[in-house]
Amino acid sequence: MELSGSEIIIQFLKDEGVKYLFGYPGGAVLHIYDALQNQDDVIHILVRHEQGATHAADGYARATGKPGVCLVTSGPGATNAVTGIATAYMDSIPLIVITGQVPSHAIGSDAFQEVDAVGITRPCVKHNFLVKDINKLAETMKKAFYVATTGRPGPVVIDIPKDITAPHIKIPYVYPKQISMRSYNPNLKGHPKQIKRAVELLLSAKRPIIYSGGGVIIDEASDQLRQFVRKLGYPITQTLMGLGAFPGTDPQFIGMLGMHGTYESNMAMHECDVLIAIGARFDDRITGVTSKFCPHAQVIHIDIDPASISKTIKADIPIVGGVKQVLTEMIKILGNARQSPDKAALDIWWKKIKSWQDQKSYAYEQTDGVIQPQAVIEELYKVTKGNAYITSDVGQHQMYAAQFYHFDKPRRWINSGGLGTMGFGLPAAMGVKLAFPKKDVACVTGEGSIQMCIQELSTCLQYNLPIKIINLNNRYLGMVRQWQEFFYEKRYSHVYMDSLPDFVKLAEAYGHVGIKVEDPKDLHDAMKEAFALKDRTVFLDIITDQEANVYPMISAGKAHNEMELSPLQQEIQASLRAKGETV
Amino acid sequence: MRHIVSLLVENEAGALSRIAGLFSARGYNIESLTVATTEDRTLSRMTIITNGSERIIEQITKQLNKLVDVVKLQDFTEGNFIEREMMFVKVKAQGDGPRAEVKRLSDIFRARIIDVTDTTFCIELTGSGEKLDAYIKAMHENNVIEVVRSGSMGILRGEKSLTI
Numbered sequence: 033m034e035l036s037g038s039e040i041i042i043q044f045l046k047d048e049g050v051k052y053l054f055g056y057p058g059g060a061v062l063h064i065y066d067a068l069q070n071q072d073d074v075i076h077i078l079v080r081h082e083q084g085a086t087h088a089a090d091g092y093a094r095a096t097g098k099p100g101v102c103l104v105t106s107g108p109g110a111t112n113a114v115t116g117i118a119t120a121y122m123d124s125i126p127l128i129v130i131t132g133q134v135p136s137h138a139i140g141s142d143a144f145q146e147v148d149a150v151g152i153t154r155p156c157v158k159h160n161f162l163v164k165d166i167n168k169l170a171e172t173m174k175k176a177f178y179v180a181t182t183g184r185p186g187p188v189v190i191d192i193p194k195d196i197t198a199p200h201i202k203i204p205y206v207y208p209k210q211i212s213m214r215s216y217n218p219n220l221k222g223h224p225k226q227i228k229r230a231v232e233l234l235l236s237a238k239r240p241i242i243y244s245g246g247g248v249i250i251d252e253a254s255d256q257l258r259q260f261v262r263k264l265g266y267p268i269t270q271t272l273m274g275l276g277a278f279p280g281t282d283p284q285f286i287g288m289l290g291m292h293g294t295y296e297s298n299m300a301m302h303e304c305d306v307l308i309a310i311g312a313r314f315d316d317r318i319t320g321v322t323s324k325f326c327p328h329a330q331v332i333h334i335d336i337d338p339a340s341i342s343k344t345i346k347a348d349i350p351i352v353g354g355v356k357q358v359l360t361e362m363i364k365i366l367g368n369a370r371q372s373p374d375k376a377a378l379d380i381w382w383k384k385i386k387s388w389q390d391q392k393s394y395a396y397e398q399t400d401g402v403i404q405p406q407a408v409i410e411e412l413y414k415v416t417k418g419n420a421y422i423t424s425d426v427g428q429h430q431m432y433a434a435q436f437y438h439f440d441k442p443r444r445w446i447n448s449g450g451l452g453t454m455g456f457g458l459p460a461a462m463g464v465k466l467a468f469p470k471k472d473v474a475c476v477t478g479e480g481s482i483q484m485c486i487q488e489l490s491t492c493l494q495y496n497l498p499i500k501i502i503n504l505n506n507r508y509l510g511m512v513r514q515w516q517e518f519f520y521e522k523r524y525s526h527v528y529m530d531s532l533p534d535f536v537k538l539a540e541a542y543g544h545v546g547i548k549v550e551d552p553k554d555l556h557d558a559m560k561e562a563f564a565l566k567d568r569t570v571f572l573d574i575i576t577d578q579e580a581n582v583y584p585m586i587s588a589g590k591a592h593n594e595m596e597l598s599p600l601q602q603e604i605q606a607s608l609r610a611k612g613e614t615v
Numbered sequence: 616m617r618h619i620v621s622l623l624v625e626n627e628a629g630a631l632s633r634i635a636g637l638f639s640a641r642g643y644n645i646e647s648l649t650v651a652t653t654e655d656r657t658l659s660r661m662t663i664i665t666n667g668s669e670r671i672i673e674q675i676t677k678q679l680n681k682l683v684d685v686v687k688l689q690d691f692t693e694g695n696f697i698e699r700e701m702m703f704v705k706v707k708a709q710g711d712g713p714r715a716e717v718k719r720l721s722d723i724f725r726a727r728i729i730d731v732t733d734t735t736f737c738i739e740l741t742g743s744g745e746k747l748d749a750y751i752k753a754m755h756e757n758n759v760i761e762v763v764r765s766g767s768m769g770i771l772r773g774e775k776s777l778t779i
């Protein structure tokens with residue numbers, strides 16, 4: 033088969049099983065766009081901003097586990113994509129970004145719309161390529177997919193000069209089914225001795241805790257995790273990125289940990305004697321100040337990326353390997369082990385955890401006439417029966433969603449954790465909806481975040497993507513305001529969202545349905561109505577308590593046992609204490 | 616502590632900037648970095664001298680290994696290895712006395728004079744970093760016009776080798 037560079041790109045994507053290509057045209061990719069016209073195997077989704085393309089592809093990847101693919105032009109197309117690339121990089125999401133480049137002979141001459149895309153993206157990609165020879169195009173694309181999807185996944189950029197895609201230069205094309213790279217061989221199998229040692233340590237624990245993260249979802253290892261946790265009977269906490277890997281409604285799950293995690297999970301972290309980290313990277317939102325982190329714990333760490341291990345917290349038993357393989361091994365060893373978990377110690381440990389749980393660290397005050405943000409998420413959970421795909425933007429609303437929507441399955445909770453990119457939620461929801469058109473997809477957002485990629489409402493109309501946008505409208509950049517309240521004596525500097533648009537009219541202007549909700553009494557019906565409108569994009573503009581805060585919270589420099597509780601939680605704690613019920 | 620790390624890297628455009636970029640982005644120190652292709656044209660050999668605590672060095676080697684262009688890497692520091700650096704020094708050399716003195720010192724250090732004018736000598740010297748430092752010191756600062764140092768390169772002693 034003789035194909036031009038442009039045709040090779042498309043044929044390759046087809047051969048690789050890529051269904052959607054999120055993109056935006058421009059001069060350097062005109063040849064590719066011309067070739068896109070003549071086929072319908074790879075469906076192009078025209079976004080309204082290249083950032084939207086990257087987030088949409090990212091959302092698709094997070095929901096499906098398959099790589100998301102984007103196509104953007106050179107110069108501003110490439111720079112607009114950078115935020116999305118960095119977002120995917122921080123959360124280890126497989127993304128392929130094809131950037132057009134000025135013709136080879138013009139590279140380096142400050143040509144029109146020239147930027148050094150490989151240079152600009154270098155620090156936020158897993159790897160990137162500049163294609164210099166059409167004969168290497170297919171092979172390079174294969175390498176890109178291979179690198180992006182294996183080991184610790186991540187975004188890969190392929191920069192393709194315009195002359196490589198010229199229609200009149202054709203070469204023979206064969207799909208490279210397999211590729212091997214001498215410099216890249218991710219290791220999946222953990223060291224058997226280390227695994228054995230880890231199991232022994234786990235079985236000797238008196239106050240164990242399992243701390244699992246995004247790596248479990250990436251490796252599709254939920255089943256293994258569930259078996260493992262069941263077998264041991266130990267409490268499990270999950271990171272923001274790990275939610276759903278283990279069922280959120282299971283009694284062994286004691287809630288998210290970290291800055292806005294539950295009291296019980298953070299206290300358990302602080303008091304544990306054995307900690308096993310599974311596909312989690314000891315992020316600073318988790319550890320707080322590292323010198324006070326888990327002071328009594330021996331640490332086991334399973335991670336596919338050796339650089340994640342002992343980066344911030346030293347692992348006593350490091351295990352480099354894939355979560356799935358390592359857990360499978362561990363389950364096997366547990367099955368044959370003569371020793372079993374220390375039942376008596378575990379009973380005491382669970383009692384202690386229950387006493388922490390009794391403090392209801394997520395409790396919030398219900399108010400008449402004012403909608404509490406937490407109540408919106410609870411309503412969303414009820415109406416969707418916990419079955420929806422939830423994407424989120426960044427801020428307080430994101431934390432409420434993580435706290436109050438209980439994810440029982442992996443890949444249902446889709447948010448930007450590592451980079452914390454406002455603007456992620458809406459385009460990500462588009463990617464999810466394309467992947468699962470029959471499923472409910474909601475984007476939990478705030479009036480600040482939604483305006484960062486609001487233009488994608490237009491894409492939703494063009495491709496008929498009936499997403500439900502749940503806007504927790506507190507008229508504040510709430511997360512920033514909260515910090516200013518706590519740490520800057522309420523000096524609110526530039527966090528008030530003045531001159532907000534009328535979101536209902538805005539949604540309507542984009543051809544969608546807009547519903548404004550101000551009274552708690554209307555919340556349920558509005559939510560029901562939004563999801564009943566099966567084939568419409570609905571913007572629920574929900575006016576929420578303006579100065580609600582996310583609790584509990586571990587402030588900078590504090591340890592897990594120094595959480596700040598809400599006034600209500602403090603009351604609960606005090607009354608428990610009065611009854612002599614706290615440990 | 617000072618560490619000497621030796622790498623085999625794909626001889627691709629951009630490989631060097633990935634490595635240099637890693638050090639600057641993560642705030643690691645580079646004392647010196649040398650690079651050239653090997654007998655196998657598709658590979659470059661690199662020697663990096665860096666310093667940091669054990670934890671930092673562990674991260675440096677892990678992060679380097681993680682780069683897709685890095686084929687193989689070894690921290691020589693703990694093992695048995697040879698380290699050399701090359702240097703050119705241009706010095707003032709005017710009048711019989713000073714010229715003889717430079718020649719004498721160069722002999723002691725086993726340096727070679729590779730270029731001569733009426734007023735200057737250019738000297739080539741190979742050795743450990745300390746030896747090169749000592750030579751410069753012996754030359755007296757105000758006589759030294761220019762110094763060009765290659766940065767260190769290293770190789771393992773004995774039968775061990777860093778090859779693919």
Ligand SMILES: Cc1cc2nc3c(=O)[nH]c(=O)nc-3n(C[C@H](O)[C@H](O)[C@H](O)COP(=O)(O)OP(=O)(O)OC[C@H]3O[C@@H](n4cnc5c(N)ncnc54)[C@H](O)[C@@H]3O)c2cc1C
Nearest residue numbers: 245246247271272273290291292311313336355449450452
């Ligand atoms: C406003 C805001 C507040 C936040 N508050 C919190 C909070 O309270 N609590 C919280 O938890 N987070 C919070 N975060 C998120 C936080 O910043 C991090 O993104 C998150 O904690 C990282 O999750 P993780 O450790 O699961 O790592 P991920 O980023 O998901 O990384 C996955 C890890 O698994 C490894 N891995 C990948 N694939 C495999 C495999 N196949 N096998 C084995 N290992 C693998 C990777 O190498 C990596 O180390 C917050 C973010 C924002 C924006």
Ligand SMILES: Cc1ncc(C[n+]2csc(CCOP(=O)(O)OP(=O)(O)O)c2C)c(N)n1
Nearest residue numbers: 427428429454478479480481508509510511
């Ligand atoms: C692109 C970007 N810019 C700035 C920030 C810093 N930031 C984090 S949360 C936040 C406020 C978000 O406001 P909103 O979307 O209204 O959500 P709320 O916290 O009010 O729920 C800001 C500005 C960010 N995370 N991303």
Ligand SMILES: [Mg+2]
Nearest residue numbers: 478479508510
């Ligand atoms: Mg807000």
